[in-house]
Amino acid sequence: MEKTLSVQGMSCGHCKMSVEGALKDLDGVSAAEVNLEAGSVDVTYDSEKVTVDAMIDAIEEQGYEVS
Structure with missing residues:
Protein backbone atom coordinates (compact mmCIF):
# COMPACT_ATOMS: atom_id res chain seq x y z
CA MET A 1 0.00 0.00 0.00
CA GLU A 2 1.01 3.63 -0.34
CA LYS A 3 0.23 6.57 1.91
CA THR A 4 1.24 10.23 1.84
CA LEU A 5 1.65 11.93 5.22
CA SER A 6 1.91 15.69 5.73
CA VAL A 7 4.84 16.51 8.00
CA GLN A 8 5.51 19.94 9.49
CA GLY A 9 8.98 21.17 10.44
CA MET A 10 11.14 19.48 7.81
CA SER A 11 13.47 21.97 6.16
CA CYS A 12 16.78 20.32 5.27
CA GLY A 13 18.58 17.18 4.20
CA HIS A 14 19.06 16.11 7.81
CA CYS A 15 15.28 16.34 8.35
CA LYS A 16 14.75 14.21 5.25
CA MET A 17 17.20 11.56 6.43
CA SER A 18 15.73 11.49 9.96
CA VAL A 19 12.16 10.95 8.78
CA GLU A 20 13.06 8.45 6.03
CA GLY A 21 15.36 6.55 8.39
CA ALA A 22 12.75 6.34 11.16
CA LEU A 23 10.17 4.99 8.71
CA LYS A 24 12.52 2.51 7.02
CA ASP A 25 13.43 1.10 10.46
CA LEU A 26 9.83 -0.06 10.87
CA GLY A 63 10.44 15.78 16.55
CA TYR A 64 8.12 16.50 13.61
CA GLU A 65 4.36 17.05 13.59
CA VAL A 66 2.16 14.93 11.34
CA SER A 67 -1.25 16.11 10.18
Whole structure:
Protein backbone atom coordinates (compact mmCIF):
# COMPACT_ATOMS: atom_id res chain seq x y z
CA MET A 1 0.00 0.00 0.00
CA GLU A 2 1.01 3.63 -0.34
CA LYS A 3 0.23 6.57 1.91
CA THR A 4 1.24 10.23 1.84
CA LEU A 5 1.65 11.93 5.22
CA SER A 6 1.91 15.69 5.73
CA VAL A 7 4.84 16.51 8.00
CA GLN A 8 5.51 19.94 9.49
CA GLY A 9 8.98 21.17 10.44
CA MET A 10 11.14 19.48 7.81
CA SER A 11 13.47 21.97 6.16
CA CYS A 12 16.78 20.32 5.27
CA GLY A 13 18.58 17.18 4.20
CA HIS A 14 19.06 16.11 7.81
CA CYS A 15 15.28 16.34 8.35
CA LYS A 16 14.75 14.21 5.25
CA MET A 17 17.20 11.56 6.43
CA SER A 18 15.73 11.49 9.96
CA VAL A 19 12.16 10.95 8.78
CA GLU A 20 13.06 8.45 6.03
CA GLY A 21 15.36 6.55 8.39
CA ALA A 22 12.75 6.34 11.16
CA LEU A 23 10.17 4.99 8.71
CA LYS A 24 12.52 2.51 7.02
CA ASP A 25 13.43 1.10 10.46
CA LEU A 26 9.83 -0.06 10.87
CA ASP A 27 9.11 -3.66 9.88
CA GLY A 28 6.78 -3.52 6.91
CA VAL A 29 7.91 -0.21 5.42
CA SER A 30 9.58 -0.87 2.08
CA ALA A 31 10.11 2.75 0.96
CA ALA A 32 9.88 6.29 2.30
CA GLU A 33 10.46 9.39 0.16
CA VAL A 34 10.37 12.87 1.69
CA ASN A 35 9.36 15.86 -0.43
CA LEU A 36 10.68 18.90 1.47
CA GLU A 37 8.92 21.43 -0.78
CA ALA A 38 5.53 19.80 -0.29
CA GLY A 39 6.17 19.02 3.39
CA SER A 40 5.18 15.42 2.89
CA VAL A 41 6.48 11.88 2.89
CA ASP A 42 5.30 9.09 0.58
CA VAL A 43 5.44 5.71 2.29
CA THR A 44 5.15 2.29 0.67
CA TYR A 45 4.27 -0.34 3.26
CA ASP A 46 2.68 -3.69 4.07
CA SER A 47 -0.53 -2.99 6.00
CA GLU A 48 -0.36 -6.45 7.59
CA LYS A 49 2.97 -5.58 9.25
CA VAL A 50 2.74 -1.89 10.10
CA THR A 51 -0.02 0.62 10.85
CA VAL A 52 -0.29 4.25 9.81
CA ASP A 53 -0.35 5.14 13.53
CA ALA A 54 3.01 3.41 14.00
CA MET A 55 4.45 5.43 11.10
CA ILE A 56 3.09 8.67 12.58
CA ASP A 57 4.59 7.78 15.98
CA ALA A 58 7.98 7.11 14.37
CA ILE A 59 7.94 10.53 12.66
CA GLU A 60 6.77 12.34 15.81
CA GLU A 61 9.56 10.65 17.81
CA GLN A 62 11.98 12.46 15.47
CA GLY A 63 10.44 15.78 16.55
CA TYR A 64 8.12 16.50 13.61
CA GLU A 65 4.36 17.05 13.59
CA VAL A 66 2.16 14.93 11.34
CA SER A 67 -1.25 16.11 10.18
